[in-house]
Amino acid sequence: MQILKIIIATVAISSIGISQIDDKTYSLSTELGVGYSRYFTTMDYDDLNQNGFSGTVKVMWNPEHLLSIGLETGYQYLYSLDVSDYSTEFGNTNVKASMYTVPVFIVFSMKVLPNIKLSAGSGVYLLFNSGELFGDELSSNQISIGAHMGISYTYPINNSMAIGGELLYSYFSKLQDQTVAIQFLFVYDFFRY
Amino acid sequence: MKKILILLVSLLLFYSCNNEVDVVTPVVDPSGFLDQTYPLPDNVKPIMEGVYEVTIGNDLLGDQVVVKWNRDRLSIFSGKNGGYIVLNSGYLDSVLFFFGYWRYSTNTETGAATFYIPANEGGSEILSGDTTFNTIKFIGNYGVGNELAANPLTLQYKRPFSQSVKQGNFDILAHRGGGRNSDYLGVSENSIEMINIAERFGTTGIEIDARLSKDGVPFIYHDGDINLRLTQKSIIWGDIESFTWAQLRTLVTLRNGEKIPSLREALEFTLEETNIKTVWLDTKDVDVVPASIELLTEINERAVNMGRNLKIYLGIPAEDVYDKFLEQPNYQDVPSLVELSIDQVREANALIWAPRWTQGTQSSTVQQMQADGRKVFTWTLDDENYIEQFINEGQFDGILTNYPTIVSYYHYIKQ
Structure with a gap:
């Protein structure tokens, strides 16, 4: 429900005071983003590493309207923990655990200024958990619904390519945690009609 | 642009609202x-x-x-x-x-x-x-x-209390060890701490949920996965039965800070520290059936030796568990509770038939089962009006509920 509210609100925000563009060209573009992600959680582990890599791949359909729609996937590191000699009721052990996610999202984006877009998306996160405790492997995966929203700036370097940056906020329903990622963006219009 | 920023900030504030309920039980006897x-x-x-x-x-x-x-x-x-x-x-x-x-x-x-x-x-x-x-x-x-x-x-x-109430052997069975997390009882469902307070709600019996860890340790936990309804945030997530017992015990904390109890811990605590007389051991995974039978047999024997009025029944909620149960040696000697048809109850020689409450009071079928020497429990009955009706008009030997206090009230006022 929160995710729906976020999307509706983001689309509403995106719609304020923006007129339709005159360009009648439709295009398909791919957007590659790589950067840094910070995981925000209420988990209480001193040695939790919450900094990691974020990468996204989007394929967007850009009609003559301001609103674009597309699909997104990628990779986002969430956290890892590596503690030696951890004291437990079963004796001391080394604890290793990490989590990363692969989003499968529908995304919407809207140009609010000539070079600035707001985006919002929702779908599922495939969550991959792995590690080791007492010499036994930890391994599980699951699905969480989720959402993200972002703001990006792109600067065209020619007719079909642009580079820029994106600030992306993501929410994971299952974990009730979030990430903020800063990414370098490369945009390529690979098909126009 | 200003409008956008205002709306964005409003959105973030709206999103950050926490609607989680926190019920703080008052301090008892603050002056000592x-x-x-x-x-x-x-x-x-x-x-x-x-x-x-x-x-x-x-x-x-x-x-x-x-x-x-x-x-x-x-x-x-x-x-x-x-x-x-x-x-x-x-x-x-x-x-x-x-x-x-x-x-x-x-x-x-x-x-x-x-x-x-x-x-x-x-x-x-x-x-x-x-x-x-x-x-x-x-x-x-x-x-x-x-x-x-x-x-x-x-x-x-x-x-x-009326003579029928005093002389009867009616079971008030509390769901998930005594109550659900969603009822904010201050302790977590399916925990030792919950079993410890269950009798305060009038319960004479508890229902707990058995699962099996990856390395074969039976433990009690309701859901199939590690999730925030039942646990605090943890570095491990996913299918709970894909983890070893040491991993679960070390890395998972129940919602109110307790550790997941092993089935042995839960049953031994019930035997040694409470006056609970009935345990409905619900089977959440077919693989836990043999281990549950072994453990309940041991604890039931210990109860007899202690002169303790306690009986643990293996709950059989579904066909796959039922089939697995029939594969076990001497299954007809295992105290069991079957939620399926009365024919299956008889085939398994279950001591208890447990129909869902939505099937009604079914008095004639209940009487048939009782004539066989079996008990009949109905589950999971939470609506106050139906609780009153089932107690006054039904012939059940017990009711499983999330609200044992309501069942207690209507049971004990019965004339």
């Missing part, structure tokens, strides 16, 4: 008064049990309540919102003192409650073990939320 009193002797406790009229304080509890001792606490059950009071006790001279809290089962309202029974209002007679008392009057107060207990509340003895 009971420390200066003597504990009530066990033999006098049953004297004060019975049905009481609420002479002052009907707004809180309605017109009548049930007063019932449950192990080390005095519990009071009302017919209003599943309201109940749990009290610690002690006495000085010939006056009995009680400190505790009240709570509505069906919402989150709670507050402090205190009572005393004066010497001339039954205190002397209770303490002397005199069962021919003229009256017993609880005089007290209650507060709402964090308020001091300042609102008057008085209970007047009305009658003892």
